Amino acid sequence: MTTTETQQSSPTTVDLTRRRDELTARLAELQWDLGGLLYEMATRNHIRVDVLVRRAAVLQEVDGELGEVERILRMEETGAAGQCASCSAPHSSGAAYCWQCGQPLLEHVPSHAIGA
Numbered sequence: 001m002t003t004t005e006t007q008q009s010s011p012t013t014v015d016l017t018r019r020r021d022e023l024t025a026r027l028a029e030l031q032w033d034l035g036g037l038l039y040e041m042a043t044r045n046h047i048r049v050d051v052l053v054r055r056a057a058v059l060q061e062v063d064g065e066l067g068e069v070e071r072i073l074r075m076e077e078t079g080a081a082g083q084c085a086s087c088s089a090p091h092s093s094g095a096a097y098c099w100q101c102g103q104p105l106l107e108h109v110p111s112h113a114i115g116a
């Protein structure tokens with residue numbers, strides 16, 4: 001166990017995490033809405049497909065954005081986990097060389113962090 005394992009988040013990650021939470025909540029709300037709407041229509045035996053399709057399109061849009069945000073977050077999580085093999089300095093996902101000792105970082109990327 002290491003004590004240097006910090007869950008340090010960059011501002012973008014924090015932003016995206018918040019956005020993901022917002023989208024997750026909105027998606028649940030839309031799904032709930034759509035289900036309720038369909039139920040209302042069904043009990044009145046009058047299904048308005050055009051209304052449902054419009055609602056579903058909004059839901060799909062939110063779902064798509066949520067997927068994209070989650071994809072970026074996953075990339076940031078795996079990418080930001082880097083640590084210099086020579087001096088143990090943490091580095092950001094895009095760094096090619098250690099800011100502290102100048103060692104190239106890309107060779108030291110652990111293979112289990114790729115394609116996770």
Ligand SMILES: [Zn+2]
Pocket residue numbers: 084085086087088089098099100101102103
């Ligand atoms: Zn280093």
